[in-house]
Amino acid sequence: MPHPAPPRQRLGAMALADLPGLTTRHPAQFRAMPPGRLAGLIATAAALGLLVFALWRLEFSPARLLGGIGALGRFLVLMLPPDPGSWTRAGLILHGLAETVAIAFLGTLMAAILALPLALLGARNTTVNRLVQFLARRFLDGVRGIDALIWALIWISVVGLGPFAGVLAIMTSDVGTFGKMFSEAIEATDRRAAEGITAAGGSRLQRIRFGVLPEVLPVLAGQALYLFESNTRSSTIIGIVGAGGIGLYLSEMIRTLEWQSVSFIILLILMTVALIDFLSSKLRAAIASGG
Amino acid sequence: MLVLDDLTRRFGERAAVDRVSLNIKPGSFVGVIGRSGAGKSTLLRMINRLAEPSGGTIRWNDEDVTALRGRPLREWRARCAMIFQQFNLTGRLDVLTNVLAGRLSRVPAHRSLLKLWSVEERAVALAALERLDIANLAAQRADRLSGGQQQRVAIARALVQEPEIILADEPIASLDPRNTRLVMDALARINVDYGITILCNLHSLDVARHYCHRLVGLAAGRVVFDGRPEMLDEAAVRALYGLEAEAPAVPPEAMDAARNASMRTAAFQY
Structure with missing residues (x-):
């Protein structure tokens, strides 16, 4: 008959049964931390460190920013309504x-x-x-x-x-x-x-x-x-x-x-x-x- | 059992797939044949729901696939693996990760997004790669591989989905004769060993006759042949490949698709 019987093997179950064999045959694929991954983590950490250092070095100050926002609001009020002043201008x-x-x-x-x-x-x-x-x-x-x-x-x-x-x-x-x-x-x-x-x-x-x-x-x-x-x-x-x-x-x-x-x-x-x-x-x- | 009932897909005026009704028995290896633009790809893509049907229904074991949304739809897609002519791997990812993509629907988001695969998941992926004799390529970047190797990676990805059906859309159209055999043999073995139903679009009648239990011929979106390969005689072939000449003009998007496909094929051969 052209149609074979229902599932005979299951890939997942077979893989789990053969877990020791697979790990010995492909040790590199089971390493917890592949070399490329470690380099990526280090690069990310370095970039974050640089960001923190730059914020500190350039005196990034949320307090000054918050204080300045008040001034920004005052300017905004002065800007209303938009008006060129005169037709010539x-x-x-x-x-x-x-x-x-x-x-x-x-x-x-x-x-x-x-x-x-x-x-x-x-x-x-x-x-x-x-x-x-x-x-x-x-x-x-x-x-x-x-x-x-x-x-x-x-x-x-x-x-x-x-x-x-x-x-x-x-x-x-x-x-x-x-x-x-x-x-x-x-x-x-x-x-x-x-x-x-x-x-x-x-x-x-x-x-x-x-x-x-x-x-x-x-x-x-x-x-x-x-x-x-x-x-x-x-x-x-x-x-x-x-x-x-x-x-x-x-x-x-x-x-x-x-x-x-x-x-x-x-x-x-x-x-x-x-x-x-x-x-x-x-x-x-x-x-x-x-x- | 996969049951298509009056399945239709329109692009503007023209129906790419026109009221197709089919029953696909579990465990069978069915070939879909016909000329470019006959609607073969659209048919397969609708079953995976990559393309939305304009009408008709798709049922799998009394489950209405056409009505699925959200999580159940993704689960259906995991159970109905897709293999593409152009492999559709992520070229810059390594082979193992590409294969593990077939497991994504079972891995919680936080773990998959950080690529923290469990030992069991890696084992399943490697078992699939061993099955296709390419476990030695696991660490390679996918775009470094030949076309035949890439298609076998794509089959391994389909395999770790542990699907109930595999939809293969022209899986060998970009491959040379030797890789054609490797890939088709792999599909045939999967069909027998795991009992996975296979629905495969094919250009080549010889390949279709050799591997499939049953052939479905499409012309201008309609089923014009349905039977065992040995029933496909001279007259049936003429009906299959002649009908299209009288059929309405192929829509531009189908022409584009065909042209792009052939250009990519050309690129691959260099």
């Missing part, structure tokens, strides 16, 4: 906000354009040779190591105060970030498409153009959109040092203690960032499904 603030968004947009776009060739040179599968890859990578690391705020200070002393310095600051700091993100995305692409182009007799550039870029461009576009969002926030900050945009008004209002204007500006920034966030997530979803 509202106009200036809106103009500053538009400038901030423009700085973020231009800076991100230029950074993405500059970063693409650098990323191709820095990615293992598209680079010219190992030396070029190494140099491209280190250059990107170096640029990325300096924050946008510091770049803003540098560019202000080169091209003067104003949004142009802001665009340059966002661009330089982002070239590093994009270069790294892009080259990692390029390295993560499917090798088989590029192999197909090579096998058909394609050159290095043709391989990149037909085997790599079509696969990776949607990913890069998504990353650029994401960074545009985060740059809208950073370009608020660089305005404070004089590189254009709404940051300048914000720091002025804080300095002159006009809290209702401060809250008006913060509210506007929040709304703008939320709007860009919404638009870019829609766009990224569209790219991901269409690409």
